[in-house]
Amino acid sequence: MNFPEDFLHYVWQFKSFDNHNLKTVHGEELKITHQGFLNKNAGPDFNNAKIQIAETVWAGNVEIHLKSSDWLKHNHQNDASYENVILHVVYENDTEITRIDGSVLPVLELKNRVAADLIHKYEHLFLTLTDFPCVAQIQYVDKIIIDSFLSRTVVERFEQKTATVLNCLNRLKGNWDETFYWFLARNFGFKVNALPFELFAKTIPQQIYAKHKDNALQIEALVFGSAGFLKDNFEEEYPKKLKQEFQFLQKKYSIKPLEVSMWKFMRMRPQNFPTIRLAQFAALIVKSNHLFSNILEIKDTATLRELFENLPINSYWETHYHFKKEATSVSIQIGKASVDNILLNTIALFLFAYGKHTGTQYYISRAIKLLESLPAEENAITTKFTQAGVKMDNAFTSQGILQLKNHYCDAKKCLSCGIGIKILRQV
Structure with missing residues (x-):
């Protein structure tokens, strides 16, 4: 037993x-x-x-x-x-x-x-030391069964994330624009620099940027200055202007910059350096007016992508990865994979959260539709399931798989899993 x-x-x-x-x-x-x-x-x-x-x-x-x-x-x-x-x-x-x-x-x-066969099959699932219990059996489970349970795990995943969004919304007294801005900034950090990006966003409220929307240099000065990158002495004209602008704005708004040591550059491709990401973020602020409100109105993925494409990034970054460090032919626009990441982890999440909070199924359905229009994520977890025979149709599938692995497989909750139950019933 x-x-x-x-x-x-x-x-x-x-x-x-x-x-x-x-x-x-x-x-x-x-x-x-x-x-x-x-x-x-x-x-x-x-x-x-x-x-x-x-x-x-x-x-x-x-x-x-x-x-x-x-x-x-x-x-x-x-x-x-x-x-x-x-x-x-x-x-x-x-x-x-x-x-x-x-x-x-x-x-x-x-x-x-x-039946002894049923006990043996369960013990095999429960005691397996592989990445997920049904790694050898899942390929024989009907795709309809898998897709049906993944629909549940996707909703579970987004409901859990929604709780975090609504907690932040409550702290910001119901301000959806500011809440979205915080989460979007964290997403721009792409895991490695997520925390400093989040702290940077909390340093300057969105309404301060709104007062300087017509002056790109001042927006860039606010971004790089509050992030801690304008404390050095510079010889080049662009960073010198940024520092000069920030010194005035810092006193005006009592801004306390982050320590530049918080930002991570090691083992990263130059296109992902935080300086490039900050330049992109500043350009997004300059380009976008009432970004969250616009997202609520946009109905198709292609138009959502356009929000993050062709950003008015300062030409300085076409030849620099960092202040004081010149380079040749730098790719400064956000890549397609990074845009997909933002659409998945921030846009889809906020459509879902807004729909839940307001009781509007329309926005929840749009979030699901957006997931279905994005390519599946490729990471260590999804790769294991693909190798086991699971077809990754889109981001809806991959998000469901992540929830399945983290909250069912790792906890050996085979008896709470529709896929595990189906395998056990095939005795």
Whole structure:
């Protein structure tokens, strides 16, 4: 018996045991009309079950244990909420259990009713040391089953992320534009510089930029100055002008710049240097007016992409990756893969979160449609699933896979996974 109690929950829920000639351990005839509904909160395992024992029909709760003595280990004998248990389902009956009122609790023993093949298949899934339990079996699962469960995991993933968005929204007193600006800035950090980008965004509120929208140099000075890159002495004209502008703006708005040491350059392609990303971010501020409001109005992916293309980036960065360091032919526009990343991790998320917050299904549907229009992500996790036979159709699939791996596979929640359940039922 190398399985947890959750396995018996699965066995009972899906009647994955020999149902013929059922009897209680005391020899009374037993008929199951309804197994009840799995209870994920405190109390008996299944609620609202309906069974018949001998000539009596019972409606109530079902409790499940590996051994009947677990009832005592869990102290149910002193818990009044277990008084309405009508059946105790156990793998092995090792002791007689009575309720608080002294009546004997009816018991169904499953020890000789669960197929050995089913137990073996579950143990193989649960004890596997590979990247995900069903790595050898998932290729044989119908794509409809996989897609159906991934639809659930995508929603789970975005609901979890939405909670973070709404928490930030609450701190910003319901200001969607500022909340979006914070998350977009963090996204521009692309993991390695996500934190300094987030801190940088919090240094200067969006409304300050709005006061200088008509002056690109001042916007760039605010961006590079608050990020901490204008503390040196410069010889080139462009950074000298930036520093001069920032010294005035810093005093005007009481800006406290970040420490430049926070920004990471090591082991990065020059196109991903934070200086280039900051130049792009500054250009996006100059180009875009009421960016989040515009995104709510835009209905197609191509137009959303245009928001991040052909940005008015200062020509200085065409020959520099960093201040004081010249280069030749620098690619300064945001690449397609990076735009896809922003559309996926910020735009789709905020459409979903806004739809959830306002109760507007239209925006939730747009978020899902946007995911379906973006290419699937390529990373260590999605690669493993692709190699196992899962087809990555688009970002909707890859997002679902990430949630599946992180919250089901890693936790060995095969019995809560539609794919795992399908594999187990193929006995």
